[in-house]
Amino acid sequence: MEYISFKKLRRDDRISLFFPGWKTGEKVAFYSPHDDDAVLGAGYLLLATMKARGVPHVFIFCRGDAGYSKLEEKKGLAKKRKEEASRAYGILGVPRKNIHFFDIPDFSLMTRLDRLPPCGKGLFEKIIGRLRKEQISRVVFSSGYLEHWDHTAVYDVGVYFSSQAQDPILVDLGKPFPMKTYLAYSVWGDFEPSTARDDIRADLGILATEKEEQKTLQAVRAFSSQKRIIQSIVLHRRKRKTEDGYLELYKSIQVREPIDFSPYFKLMKKFKKR
Numbered sequence: 001m002e003y004i005s006f007k008k009l010r011r012d013d014r015i016s017l018f019f020p021g022w023k024t025g026e027k028v029a030f031y032s033p034h035d036d037d038a039v040l041g042a043g044y045l046l047l048a049t050m051k052a053r054g055v056p057h058v059f060i061f062c063r064g065d066a067g068y069s070k071l072e073e074k075k076g077l078a079k080k081r082k083e084e085a086s087r088a089y090g091i092l093g094v095p096r097k098n099i100h101f102f103d104i105p106d107f108s109l110m111t112r113l114d115r116l117p118p119c120g121k122g123l124f125e126k127i128i129g130r131l132r133k134e135q136i137s138r139v140v141f142s143s144g145y146l147e148h149w150d151h152t153a154v155y156d157v158g159v160y161f162s163s164q165a166q167d168p169i170l171v172d173l174g175k176p177f178p179m180k181t182y183l184a185y186s187v188w189g190d191f192e193p194s195t196a197r198d199d200i201r202a203d204l205g206i207l208a209t210e211k212e213e214q215k216t217l218q219a220v221r222a223f224s225s226q227k228r229i230i231q232s233i234v235l236h237r238r239k240r241k242t243e244d245g246y247l248e249l250y251k252s253i254q255v256r257e258p259i260d261f262s263p264y265f266k267l268m269k270k271f272k273k274r
Contacts, residue, residue: 001013001044001047001048001051001206001207001208001209001212002206002207002244002245003015003017003018003048003204003205003206003207004017004204004205004206004207004247005017005203005204006200006202006203006204006205007203007204011207015048015049015051015052015054017204018045018048018181018183018204018206018250019138019180019181020180020181021180022052022054024052024053024054025053025054025055026054026055026137026138027054027055027056027057027134027135027136027137027138028049028054028055028056028057028136028137028138028139028140029056029057029058029059029131029134029136029138029139029140029162030042030045030046030056030057030058030059030140030141031059031061031139031140031141031142031154031157031158032058032059032060032061032142032154033061033062033109033142033148033150033151033153033154034060034061034062034064034067034106034150035060035062035064035081035082035084035085035088035223036064036084036085036088036220036223036226036230037142037151037187038058038060038140038185039088039089039092039216039219039220039223040187040220040230040233041142041185041186041187041248042140042185042248042250043092043216043219043220043248044206044208044212044216044246044248045140045183045185045206045248045250046058046089046092046093046094047092047093047208047212047215047216048206050092050093050094055098056094056098057098057099057100057134057136058089058094058098058099058100059100059102059127059130060085060099060100060101060102061102061104061109061123061150061153061154061157062102062104062105062106062108062109062150063078063081063082063101063103063104063105063106064077064078064081064106064225064226065077065078065105065106066105066106066107067081067106067225067226067229068225069228069229073225077225078103080225081223081225081226082101084222084223084224084225084226085099085101085223086099087222088219088220088222088223089219091215091218091219091222092215092216092219100130102123102126104123106150107149107150109149109150109153109154110149110150110152110153110156113153113156113157113161123157124161125170125173127157127161127162127165128161128164128165128170128173128174129173129174131162131165131177131179132165132173132174132175132176132177133174135177136162136165136177136179137177137178137179137180137181138179138180138181138182138183139158139162139179139181139182139183140158140183140184140185140250141154141155141157141158141159141182141183141184141185142154142155142158142184142185142186142187143155143184143185143186143187143189143191143192143251144156144159144184144192145189145190145191145192146189147186147187147188147189148187148188151187151188155184158182158184158253159182159253159255162179162182162255163179163255163256165177165179166178166179179255181252182252182253182254182255183204183250183251183252183253184250184251184253185248185249185250186202186249186251187233188233191249191251192251201251202249202250202251203250203251203252204249204250204251204252205247205248205249205250206247206248206250207242207244207245207246207247208245208246208247208248209245209246210245210246212246213237213240213241213245213246217234217237220234
């Protein structure tokens with residue numbers, strides 16, 4: 001497995017290219033809108049985290065109750081998908097105790113995010129409490145760009161909720177813990193266009209071996225109830241293959257990046273004085 005920075009034009013076999021300042025034993029939260037998304041979009045990074053002696057935690061937000069292609073599949077689907085998820089992430093090496101289900105109905109996650117939404121107590125405190133309890137230092141979440149309403153909601157959780165776990169607020173939810181890295185992965189489509197090049201939207205990538213791709217595919221196939229729905233995504237995986245391996249892409253998200261005042265100071269010197 002190899003790590004790539006398209007921004008730095010660099011390849012490395014150390015996970016620190018993805019997770020700067022990486023330390024053995026760090027815990028990484030993989031936010032999955034539905035049970036299969038983190039396998040489809042971040043399967044290699046899940047494997048890489050464990051290979052680097054880290055501890056992955058999978059946060060599954062929606063119960064998958066809308067994922068039926070035939071009417072007879074509807075009954076008991078949420079329960080079946082939970083079993084499939086435990087099996088799939090188990091194939092990748094994630095222990096059952098590190099899989100956290102939030103059990104939100106599909107297509108309704110956005111309405112459940114607030115601390116006190118109209119429907120009752122929301123997920124805000126539950127997520128902050130879990131991040132602090134597990135001492136999560138890195139978060140990986142779905143792209144919010146034109147994929148799915150629930151994916152956009154999870155992106156918002158990644159960007160706006162996660163950083164709150166390190167702030168000295170709501171201390172009854174646990175001791176604040178520093179957050180170091182925010183990464184977005186893609187499931188259904190490309191990332192949001194950047195200002196530099198429209199054809200290069202991700203800035204990081206993982207090159208996986210044939211063996212690692214096959215293991216990830218084995219985990220994907222554990223979602224047997226979703227075979228028809230994710231068929232196009234599975235077929236598209238063939239386009240990941242290069243002569244060096246299989247490529248999985250990520251976009252770094254800069255949260256609360258401090259303002260650099262120096263360009264403004266420099267520009268002000270060019271102003272004409274009155």
